[in-house]
Amino acid sequence: MTPPRVGGGVKVFVDGASRGNPGPASIGVVFQDTDGEVIKTISKSIGVATNNTAEYTALILALQEALISGWKELKVFTDSELVAKQFSGEYKIKEPSIKLLFLLVSHLRQGFKKLTVTHVPREENKLADAEANKALDSGEFFL
Numbered sequence: 001m002t003p004p005r006v007g008g009g010v011k012v013f014v015d016g017a018s019r020g021n022p023g024p025a026s027i028g029v030v031f032q033d034t035d036g037e038v039i040k041t042i043s044k045s046i047g048v049a050t051n052n053t054a055e056y057t058a059l060i061l062a063l064q065e066a067l068i069s070g071w072k073e074l075k076v077f078t079d080s081e082l083v084a085k086q087f088s089g090e091y092k093i094k095e096p097s098i099k100l101l102f103l104l105v106s107h108l109r110q111g112f113k114k115l116t117v118t119h120v121p122r123e124e125n126k127l128a129d130a131e132a133n134k135a136l137d138s139g140e141f142f143l
Helices: 051-069 081-088 096-109 122-138
Strands: 010-018 023-032 038-049 073-078 114-119
Touching: 010 038, 010 051, 010 122, 023 051, 023 122, 038 051, 038 122, 051 073, 051 081, 051 096, 051 122, 073 122, 081 096, 081 114
Parallel strands: 010 073, 073 114
Antiparallel strands: 010 023, 023 038
16 A cells, blocks of 8 residues: 555554453554545454553554554554553553563654654544444454
8 A cells, every 4th residue: 555645644543442451352543644534444353451451452553554554654642641651751661561562662663754642532532442342342352
């Protein structure tokens, strides 16, 4: 896929969901051009996980997909304050399993010319939330 010509890069909304925390979990990712047109979506079940693990997994898959697609400037939006503030260094990472996921994010981060991760209210992340819930509701288990 040819990267879209968008000023300021591609926008991506990410969300993770877990029913039970831990429980059946999924991720939702929605890529948009700067006009808000959806250019790609990802909706996957990821097995049993916590909500924080699902949130990080959504971010990791979004970063991987962006790099595969050739998108080097990415603006990520998440309703996970934890993910956004750990990404910026404002929050420390204490949970060992999250440290591993953060390591993967840090490694993928190097492939981008410009990358931001911004916390947004849940109301502004409805498309990614819908993708995550679609995967949970499908009953499929794992990728």
